[in-house]
Amino acid sequence: MIVRRERPGDEAAIHAVHTAAFSSAPRSSGLTGSGEVAEAWLADRLRDTGALPALSLVAVIDGAVAGHVVGSRGTLAGQPSVGLGPIGVLPYRQRDGIGSALMHAVIGAADALDEPAVFLLGSPDYYGRFGFVLAVPLGLEPPDASWGEHFQVRTLRAWDPFVRGAFAYAAAFDEIRGA
Numbered sequence: 001m002i003v004r005r006e007r008p009g010d011e012a013a014i015h016a017v018h019t020a021a022f023s024s025a026p027r028s029s030g031l032t033g034s035g036e037v038a039e040a041w042l043a044d045r046l047r048d049t050g051a052l053p054a055l056s057l058v059a060v061i062d063g064a065v066a067g068h069v070v071g072s073r074g075t076l077a078g079q080p081s082v083g084l085g086p087i088g089v090l091p092y093r094q095r096d097g098i099g100s101a102l103m104h105a106v107i108g109a110a111d112a113l114d115e116p117a118v119f120l121l122g123s124p125d126y127y128g129r130f131g132f133v134l135a136v137p138l139g140l141e142p143p144d145a146s147w148g149e150h151f152q153v154r155t156l157r158a159w160d161p162f163v164r165g166a167f168a169y170a171a172a173f174d175e176i177r178g179a
């Protein structure tokens, strides 16, 4: 397996990865109004609006895309920060370290870009192993208060520990409802 940045020509394979990954996932956002798996739609939409190109990474096995993760421009208390997701791995390739490789790579890339932190919504059981902790106890509020038990942050080298406030994802995350 190699992990590399997304490049032109990967779009359809990335869409297919998220369609397959989230069709069978318990925490999928469901389908858009046009019948697409929401996370596959979101990966496409972020490419045009908000994705940080250096944080759109694919895992490639035998020349084929098996997993993808993307970080996009969000804000914390009005200052730039990173929102992570979607992350997906082809179902038959899951539990073989691909998701972990993508996570380590995207966190390292965000740190190298001097981003202060990466935020995500997900299972603390899974993301805790990458250094994510619950955000709310640090005074970092999710866009929706009901997300508190799953809203997590991984702080990076550029993090200011005195920062408090609300995190906002790129607009594409809100557009899912109307897509």
Ligand SMILES: CC(C)(COP(=O)(O)OP(=O)(O)OC[C@H]1O[C@@H](n2cnc3c(N)ncnc32)[C@H](O)[C@@H]1OP(=O)(O)O)[C@@H](O)C(=O)NCCC(=O)NCCS
Pocket (backbone or CB within 6 Å): 021, 022, 025, 026, 027, 087, 088, 089, 090, 093, 094, 095, 096, 097, 098, 099, 100, 101, 121, 122, 123, 125, 126
């Ligand atoms: C989540 C996902 C990206 C992980 O990729 P992966 O390649 O299977 O991950 P890895 O092989 O590196 O790690 C597998 C480990 O993560 C655990 N894991 C995977 N998803 C988990 C979850 N939602 N909650 C808790 N643990 C999870 C597995 O149990 C496994 O643990 P183990 O090694 O102790 O048995 C992949 O399972 C996936 O695409 N899922 C469907 C889409 C999804 O739910 N994305 C995340 C939304 S927040």
